Amino acid sequence: MRLPCPLCGPRDSREFTPIGGAELLTRPAPEAGEAAWDDYLHNRANACGPSRELWYHGAGCASWLVVERNTATHDVLGVTLAREAAR
């Protein structure tokens, strides 16, 4: 599996570390309450098919990336910098 890093170009998946769903970018407010934080920390959409994930390019440019990937086929649909996706 290769991921097309926006800064480094296509690179082997060995260079990256997946951290979890891109929904981690939308953190609840500190006072959002226990249920919202429980859901954020533990529960997952766990999509089968197109899905947005956070990956870290540790052995490359050290950027956080949002990777759109099909979890049923391993096709990579697109990669953007997380700092742009989070805007």
Place this chain on the structure above:
Amino acid sequence: MRYNALKILTEGLTGNRGWRPAWRTPEPKPEYDVVIIGGGGHGLSTAYYLAKEHGLQNIAVLEKSRLGLGNVGRNTTIVRANYFLPGNSEFYSMSLKLWEGLSADLNYNVMHSQRGLINLFHSDGQRDAFARRGNAMINQGDDAVLLGREGVRKMLPYLDFEQGRFPIYGGLYHPRGGTARHDAVAWGYARGADARGVDLVQNCEVTGIDVEAGRVTGVQTTRGAIRARKVAIVTAGRSGQVAAMAGLRLPIESHVLQAFVTEGLKPVIDHVISFGMGHFYISQSDKGGLVFGGDLDFYPSYAQRGNLPMAEHVMEAGMTLMPMIGKARLLRSWGGIMDMTPDGSPIIDKSPVDGLYLDCGWCYGGFKAVPGSGFALAHLIAQDRPHPDAAGFRLDRFRTGHGLMDEEGTGAQHNLH
């Protein structure tokens, strides 16, 4: 039909014309007392124990493809009870005791082979951790023997004792650990459940779960609507998708775990062995293939196949531990969909929807739990209170922080197990 030696002999002499299908292929009825979604190991054993232990008559298992084609047929067949934490320890101990009587109970040879399992350790710290684990196993009433380097060498002379990077200090020997024939477990439970009146409905995919006023009333399927008083979701890696039909979000990520098998060889590895300095474990099947595996690929996947980096890592770990297997040719590799929870331990619990039960989160350890999981879930469904040996597998432990079972001690968080 009861299987016995005389029957095999007479069938063998008469052209094997007398065998009948081991279970029926019934049409789904419009209503059941209990519907179990998922015809894998856990679903089939649940149905079997519901009928056998609790006397329920009107049960269906709904399977979207064919029985036993998921993880119960895709694992590395290891059966053990070497858990450390309260909650896990008593459960896997109970499950192993069920394994030990399973072939006789089912009248079906599941080829449970207690060939012994050895977890190797490679440092003083690891030795201490395994000594402590062994004591916990003995306290649970199971068996554990702490072996030193020479003790391991006596049992496993073919390991590389010379290489200095990961020196073998010893191993924790679990004599009652071993393997079983994975398909036979599914088939044996299917046959036993069917004989007790359970409808095993194949090619019947659940497409919706009906909930009225907070209570489950049935399921929608590709073969029509089925009403049910109680519904259990026993769908392993697909748990999140099925639970979403009832409006639930689960603390589960589905990952891929790869496994490998070589061509058939003469008997060479007599035990189940795990390497303590890299994820690698190996045993030899009765057919002769070396069956081994490693760690998750660590990205979410439903593809049932993995990628090269983890395959390479597993091969490297294997060659480090036992260079003699280097000339064996790899026959196949495959992947299974693992339902990973934040703490690496499973869930057998009621859901927030009345009458809807969850049995999921088995991570990469579901096979050895097949009897215990079915036994405990059947108890929960029939009596609406948890089986004492599975009472720790609560859905709310992540929210409350009470009773987390992080067996590896890496932190109760996704992507760490």
